[in-house]
Amino acid sequence: MSEFLQVRDLRKSFRMGAEELHILKGVNLSVRRGELLAIAGPSGVGKSTLLHILGGLDRPTAGEVYYEGVEISRLPEGELAAFRNQTVGFVFQFHHLLPEFTALENTMMPALIGRQPLVRAQEAAKGILQRVGLAERLAHRPGELSGGEQQRVAIARALALSPDVLLADEPTGNLDSKTGEAIFDLLRELNQEQGLTVILVTHNEWFARRTDRLLRMADGQLGEVAVTRTEAE
Ligand SMILES: Nc1ncnc2c1ncn2[C@@H]1O[C@H](COP(=O)(O)OP(=O)(O)OP(=O)(O)O)[C@@H](O)[C@H]1O
Ligand SMILES: [Mg+2]
Known part of the structure; x- marks a missing residue:
């Protein structure tokens, strides 16, 4: 079985008082x-819920998530944390940068939490920030960065520990189209240069036509969508 990621009959329900909300079916x-690949679908359909489960940030109600044959959704918490560290980079829908810390410090954070030596974490973070075009903004706090720059720091932070897969939840949602396209191009380059697997939640048709595959979420399930491909220039 050569699949990198396999999801089987994944279900997620939330209990709200007396009501049970069935989101992933x-x-x-x-x-x-x-x-x-890109995942699209209307607001509230369960895209973030799915991405969080794929990233080991939340657990399913039923079903399985395999990465290279290892089922992660029932791993004990310590092993799940190790999996998150080693395998996944996550870019949140709302980027969740720490406002008191600089771009460099935010990017170093995963390595510091992983107890890497300071100098090594710093050098690695500088390299990644340079890669996302922020070499001149290392000392800026999130409030001193533009929306697109903040999003690029969030991507840099997600890449800090060299993940196998980048899960990005509408990383360009609040950006103008030009900035959004630049972020998308960056993800495409990382994908092509480093073989990084990328799963992107997006509403943007322009992006969708440039991915390898577009999936649409409807009524708690995922379906493949045929789209007219536009090759990246
Ligand atoms: N912890 C929770 N408890 C109860 N309900 C939840 C919880 N998390 C999500 N939901 C519900 O599950 C549904 C799916 O939420 P989710 O955030 O996955 O949607 P989405 O597809 O990412 O939407 P959007 O495009 O607006 O980001 C929503 O109706 C939401 O209210
Ligand atoms: Mg969402």
Whole structure:
């Protein structure tokens, strides 16, 4: 089995008082290493819920998530944390940068939490920030960065520990189209240069036509969508 990621009959329900909300109702998905795929769908359909489960940030009600044959959704908390550290980079829908810390410090944070030596974490973070075009903004706090720059710091932070897969939840949602396209191009380059697997939640048609695959979420399930491809220039 050469699939990098396999999702089988994934279900997620939330209990709200007396009511049970069934959000994911049997999601199936196979992703090969090095793919870049987009997930679209209306607000509230469960895209973030799915991405959080794929990233080991939340657990499903039922079903399985395998990364290279290892089922993560029932790992004990310590092993799940190790999986998150080693395998996944996550870019949140709302980027969650720490406002008191600089771009460099925010990017170093995963390595510091992982108890890497300070100088090594710093050098690695500088390299990644340079890669996302922020070499001149290392000392800026999030409030001193533009929206697109903040989003690029969030991507840099997600890449800090060299993940196998980047899960990005509408990383360009609040940006103008030009900045959003630049962020998308960056993800595409990382995907092509480093073979990084990228799963992107997006509403943007322009992006969707440039990914390897577009999936649409509706009624708690994922379906493949045929789109007219536009090759990246
Ligand atoms: N912890 C929770 N408890 C109860 N309900 C929840 C919880 N998390 C999400 N939901 C509900 O699950 C549904 C799906 O939420 P989710 O955030 O996955 O949607 P989404 O597809 O990402 O939407 P958007 O495009 O607006 O970001 C929503 O109706 C939401 O209210
Ligand atoms: Mg969402």
